[in-house]
Amino acid sequence: MFNIVIFGPPGSGKGTQSKLIIEEYDLMHLSTGDILRGEMARKTPLGLEAKKLIEKGELVPDDIVIEMVKNKIDENLDQKGFIFDGFPRTCEQAEALDRLLEERNTTISVMISLEVEEDELVKRLLKRAEEEGRQDDNLDVIKNRIKVYNDVTCKVADYYGKTGRHRPVDGSGDIEKIFDRICGAINQEKASA
Numbered sequence: 454m455f456n457i458v459i460f461g462p463p464g465s466g467k468g469t470q471s472k473l474i475i476e477e478y479d480l481m482h483l484s485t486g487d488i489l490r491g492e493m494a495r496k497t498p499l500g501l502e503a504k505k506l507i508e509k510g511e512l513v514p515d516d517i518v519i520e521m522v523k524n525k526i527d528e529n530l531d532q533k534g535f536i537f538d539g540f541p542r543t544c545e546q547a548e549a550l551d552r553l554l555e556e557r558n559t560t561i562s563v564m565i566s567l568e569v570e571e572d573e574l575v576k577r578l579l580k581r582a583e584e585e586g587r588q589d590d591n592l593d594v595i596k597n598r599i600k601v602y603n604d605v606t607c608k609v610a611d612y613y614g615k616t617g618r619h620r621p622v623d624g625s626g627d628i629e630k631i632f633d634r635i636c637g638a639i640n641q642e643k644a645s646a
Contacts, residue, residue: 454559455480455534455643458541460610461567462602463595464574464581465624466631470567471538473632478639481529484538488521489513508588510597512542512605519549530557537561543605547612563642564613565635567624571599 457474459467468484475482489507492500503513522540529535541547554560569577575595582590613619620638624631 454532455562455646456537456554456559457534457639458537458561458564458613459567460564461569461624462571462574462607463598464577465567465569466577466628467538467567469628470565470624470632470635471536473628474536474635474639477636478534478536480534480536481532482538483522483525483535483540485513485518485521485540485542486538488525508594510594510601512601515543515546515549518542519546519553522550523553526553526557534559534562541609544608544612547609561613561618562646563639564610564619565638566610566619566621567631568621569624573625574599 455478457478457480459471459474461467468486471482471484474480489500489503493504493507494500499517503517506513518540522537526535537550541550551561575592578590578595579592581587610619610621620642622631622634622638
């Protein structure tokens, strides 16, 4: 399996680029955000609990997220690989994911992190709120999500960097140019595997 973590702050374009990567490399998309939004839409106990946290810009607890990810992987072990979007968000989650994949005789091949300036992130997220009506994209929540990313989540890049699996990619500019940069990083990793 060839497994990718797509990483970056809220608004960096992870979802948009994931769709292109999936099509190009025939990977299965595993988005904890999509899984959680599905749970919230169905108003499951997990979804209601997650909704309270997400609306404040806080992270959903590791044990809940890891269990959801484990179930999705186990349901899809016949895939060529996965692209993890929005997970892992903490070093503890990254360690748990490594253990989970190791038990299934695979690993994270590369982490692609999209690097985007904070002003651009805010602009993108406010535009998304306007276009999609997402309530979790208001200015206070956006600023808190970026703060949580800077304080907690960005340390995950260091975790993958220590094992040589982190590839930063400039996430500014037009979608196609960003995708070309991502493909360059992925193809370089595939060639050296």
